[in-house]
Amino acid sequence: MKKITIYLSLAAITLSLSACHFNKTNATSKSEELFTHAEIEQNKTYAKTDFSFEVDPKTFTVSITENGEKAEVSKPQKAKKVMDLKKSKEEISWTYPNEQIKVKIKKEKNHLAVALTSMSDEDISFTWPKLDAKNYVLPIAEGKTIPNNQNEWLAYFKQNEELSMSEAFSMSFFATNQETFATTFVMDNTFNSDLLTKTEPHLTLEASHNFIGFDKNKTMNYRLYVTDNDPVAIAKTYQMDRIDLGEFRTLDEKEKDIPEIKKMRGAIQVYYWNSRILNTEDITWSKLPQVVDEPIFQWIGELLAQYGEDGSEEYLKALAAFKNDEGYKYEKNTFLTSINYVLLYPQFYNKDIFKNPDAQAQKLLDKGIDKLSEQERYDLNKHLLAGVLDNVTPPLEHWGQATSSDVFKEMKAYGIENAWVGLPNWANGLMNPEMVKTAVKQDYLIGPYDSYQSIQENASIDWNTASFPNNTLYENATVTKKNGEKVAGFLGKGRKxxxxxxxxxxxxxxxxxxxxxxxxxxxxxDTDAAGEIYNDYTPDHLTTQSEDVAGRLKRLNYFNQKGLVVGSEGGNDFASKDMVFAHGIETPVIMWSDPDMRENKESEYYVGSYASLDGGIPTKYKKVVPIKEEYKAIYTDPAFSLPLYKLVYNRSVITSHQWEWDSYKIKDQVGERRMKEYLYNTPPMMHIDKATWDEQKQDISENAKIWSPFQKAALQHEMTDFKVLTEDRLIQKTEFGENLSVIANFSDQEYEADGLKIAKQTALIMNDGKEIVIKTEG
Structure with a gap:
């Protein structure tokens, strides 16, 4: 792991760690509104109005002429039969009778409106436009600029010849760079649309649209914009399109409804792992050999044998080892994992084992086990266990706190003012409510991972997100393919x-x-903003992709109405109005299909497993791994990256990495990714447990003291500009309003211009004349 050093200029030294360093003195909300109003007004100017168009209906070739320069922005297709051709100066329409498609094109003030309408009641597909350009600008994750002859991208598209736009694209557009201008194809949405790629002799693209027979909406709308050859112009034009559609909402607007959102501003993103309420520190191990024959330990074995996915064999071996004074690290972890696991079981209470429950346990028993809430059930089980283990454990109120609540208190003491804390499951919080209360007392946001993607018929307690009391859902509320098969759930288990x-x-x-x-x-x-959406062909509940997404948004809004700060995986912008934060825009999942990363445990690229031997971070999230050279251009190389999403949604959605690829995950790229986090206003993300916090707290906290005030300032504005300052694209600059900017030098050479010197592998933050240098050291 690279060491990251933060240097403060002399001009900033006295104020550098204070939020006031970044906040304008006495800035009023009214003045901030004026700033952003001016920025939005500027964004309206990027789409050109003085262009003309020509169309060949037979081949559906579309040409644009702007400032005397003409370009075929959609290339000729195979000639088709044309009927009902009507043409005027600003409008043309026709039908393709064989394809059952009606086309209408009209020149509007600042765009060309293209409507493709299916005339069939059956499922049909139609392909348009056909693109052949020297460079493409695509909203893959945060954004990419892709030359048509770049080797790694050609290899990528050779493996991915058909991409579902609703999954692959974070926004509903794609753009091409012509010789003197750019053309941006904006859709209402990307549902039922695929990107078809060809790599010989160079990269060409086509968009294929699937019209669903039972969908009442038979029209696919495009708005074709002409701008300068500049990603800022492309992104801002798309932003104004979303605003015009009523599909844009700022954090300020969201915060009026959900005041807790203010805690998200400047927050580092933390996934916290503490799946045990009983930890190593909570057991007096020297006393355990004398009590392993007690009935409670045999009862735990019976529960594991009956209900545990892995049975009780390893647990019973560990008991035998303790009895022989041979309980070492592995046995201790097996023992603790087993005990914490059975505490989740509704079947834990056994009147023959727990003969003298304490007052709290008796109160809950008197209420009736089947009438207890999930949290009460865990509380009962903890009190029952504490009653029979009081000679080897501390008082119940101390269980697990050294590895949870105490860490949050220390985070605050180390100067981490703002944090979002994600728990891997709601059960982690219900088992340890004091941990949740402590996080809230630190003014942190804390919430569980939840998922409604899959259902399993007989889900184990490990898959509680795939389990529902309503036993009719598996047959009556799952998705059917057109061929009649059910869509399989996550990892092939259950159904969607x-x-x-x-x-x-x-x-x-x-x-x-x-x-x-x-x-x-x-x-x-999980996945609600990730674009994994379906047409459901179940006869009793035919559902289009648009309706599928509407159902997800209704779900997101349900949690919004509870006053919660809501986030989702992916960040696709169909959910931008309803979510506050998104995990997966900045670094998406890297090559899910690569066996060296996912299956071959001997490979240096193997990302790790979901297992955790000590109740802390699973190796999938803790293990630091390199990524293959051929994947760097696709996922991490700044030369091919564009802040398209940030240029559109900086004031609307806070985006970070997908949790599998946190800020520390990629070997030899920690420093580079940190620079990019400041350049793009991307919160640092990390997985921590007690041990990892102890190891990394100096770096995490020092960075957080800079990050928090920086982001609070950056969120007051649009990302107003993005510039590439060198031909190799390794020196880049972003601006947030007039007074805050970041220059990142990703190169191995010093950069000098306009009186600034920026060392290699260094980022420079400039705010109102003050400077902070973030430098990486090998």
Whole structure:
């Protein structure tokens, strides 16, 4: 791991670690509104109005002429039969009778409107436009600029000849760089649309649209904009298109409805791992050999044998080892994993084992086990266990706090003012509500991972997100393919749920989790903004992709209405109005299909597994790995990266990495990615547990003291500009309003211009004449 050093210029030294360093003195909300109003007004100017167009209906070739320069922006296709041709100066329409498609093109003030309408009641596909350009600008994750002859991208597209736009694109457009201008094809949405790629002799693209027979909306709309050859112009023009459609909402607007959002500004992103309420520190191991024959330990073995996915064999071996005074690290972890696991079981209470429950346990028993909330059930099980283990454990109120609550208190003491804390499951919070209360007392946001993507018929307790009390959902609320097969769930287990049919079950789960008023103030919904959407051909509930997404947005809004700060995986902008933060825009999942990364455990590229031997971070999230050279251009190389999403949504959605690829995950790229986090206003993300916090707290906290005030200032503005300052594209600059900018030098050479000297592998933050240098050292 590279060491990151933060240097402060003399001009900034006295104020550098204070939020006031970045905040304008006495700045009023009214003046901030004026700033952003001026920025939005500027954004309206990028789309050109003085262009003309020509169309050949037979080949659907579209040419644009701007400032005397003409370009075929959609290349000729194979000639088709044309009927009903009508043409005027500003409008042309016709039909393709064989393809059952009607086309209408009209010149509007600042764009060319193209409508493709299906005339069929069956599923049909139609391909348009056909693109052949020297360079493409695509909203893949945060954004990419892709030359048509770049080797790594050619290899990537050779493996991915058909990309679902709703999954591959974070926004609903694609653009080409012509010789003297850019053309941006903006869609209402990317549903039922695929990007078809060809790599010989160079990269060409086509868009294929699937019209669904039972979909009442038979029209696919494009708005074709002409701008300068500048990613800022492309992105800002798209932003204005979204605003015109009513599909844009700022954080300021969201915060009026959900005041807790203010805690998200300047927050580092933390996934916290503490799946045990009983930890190594909570067991007096020297006393354990004398009590391993107690009935409680045999009962735990019986529970594991009956309900545990892995059975009880390893647990019983560990007991035998303790009895022989041979309980070492592996045995201790097996023992702790087993005990913490059975505490989740509704079947834990056994009157023959727990003969003298304490007052709290008896109170809950008197209420009736089947009437307890999930949190009460865990509370009962903890009290029952504490009653029979009091000679080897501390008082119950101390269980697990050294590895959870105490860490949050120390984070605050180390100067981390703002943090979002994600728990891997709501059960982690319900088992340890004191941890959640402590995080909230530090003014942190904290919430669980939750998922409504899949359902399993007989889900184990490990898959509680795939389990629902409503036993009719598996047959009656799952997605069917056109061929009649059910769509398989995550990792091939179970089935995919139709989001339009399960809102009552969402409400039931949430109500159950919150029944004892655990103070979660955030919620993370897996995949709802990741674009993995479906047409459901189940005869009883035919559902289009548009309706599927509407169901997801209704779910997101349900959590918004509870006053929670809501985020999701992916960040695709169909959810931009309803989410506050997104994980996966800046670094998406890297090559899910590569066996060296996912299956071959001997490979240096193997990312790790979901298993955790000590109850802390699974190796999938902790192990530092390199990525293959051929993937760097696709995922991390700044030369091919564009802040397209940030140029559109900087004031609307806070984006970070997908949790598998946190800020520390990629070997030899920690420093480079940190520079990019400042350049793009991307919160640092990390997985921590007690051990990792102890190891990295100096770096995490020092960076957070700079990050938090920086982002609070950056979020007051649009990302107003992005510039590439050198031909190799390794010196880049972003601006947030008039007074805050970042220059990142990703190269191995010093950069000098306009009186500035920026060392290699260094980022420079400039705010109102003050400077902060973030330098990486090998």
């Amino acid at each position: 749920l139709n989001p339009t049919l399960i809102l009552p079950d969402v409400e039931e789960r949430f109500t159950g989790i919150m029944k004892e008023n655990i103070p979660f103030n955030s919620w993370f919904l």
